[in-house]
Amino acid sequence: QACEGDPKVLLNTVYPQGGNYFGPGVSFDGFNYWFDPAIGVGTYLIHYCFTEPSTGCTNCCEFNFYVYPLPVVECPGDVTICIDTPPFDLTGATPPGGEYSGNGVWDGVFHPADAGAGEHIITYTYTDPQTECTNFCEFKITVVEPLVECPEDMTVCFNDPAFELTGATPEGGIYSGTGVSGGWFDPAVAGVGYHTITYTFVIPGTNCAGTCEF
Secondary structure, three states, X not given: OEEOOOOOEEEOOOOOOOOEEEOOOEEEOOOOEEEOHXXXXXXXXXXXXXXXXXXXXXXXXXXXXXXXXXXXXXXXXXXXXXXXXXXXXOOOOEOOOOEEEOOOEEOOXXXXXXXXXXXXXXXXXXXXXXXXXXXXXXXEEEEEOOOOEOOOOOOOOOOOOOEEOOOOEOOOOEEEOOOEEOOEEOHHHHOOOOOOOEEEEEOOOOOOEEEEEO
């Protein structure tokens, strides 16, 4: 037997050896007989004939060669997660009972922090227990990590006018803290003293947030 897409199979299991094979998918390279699964999924009747050299008598037998289809394997959709997401079980691929593999995967569990930021191809491999044919599918897990930087510490006077807070990257985040409103800092509202300003940025399309302070 063989699976769809397998390489050619050497025909050498009939006894006594040294005879000739005939049938669909059978070829001879001058030394050995081969069956080519590329003929397609199905059952093929193969004939084998052997002639006894000492007597010149010939006898034949026949057997079936089975080419099985590959199992239909489907993966879950691509996902995007945060680098600080706790390790989680990989699920959703069918048929159940296969194995997941890829960067950051151990025993079917994906570890975002170990995989690191970036795109990771996860492979799901399944073997049909009846045919022993194997197939696989792939999906992508993108791990994102917000890299947020704040401007330098600054000193202002109590009577300075309110001013817009800028300089934190990536742009598009939110400033918060004492004296901050709508992205502006008002020294008179904050009052004299040290004030910690927090800048929070959320990666668009995700719930992955990063913060910094100045």
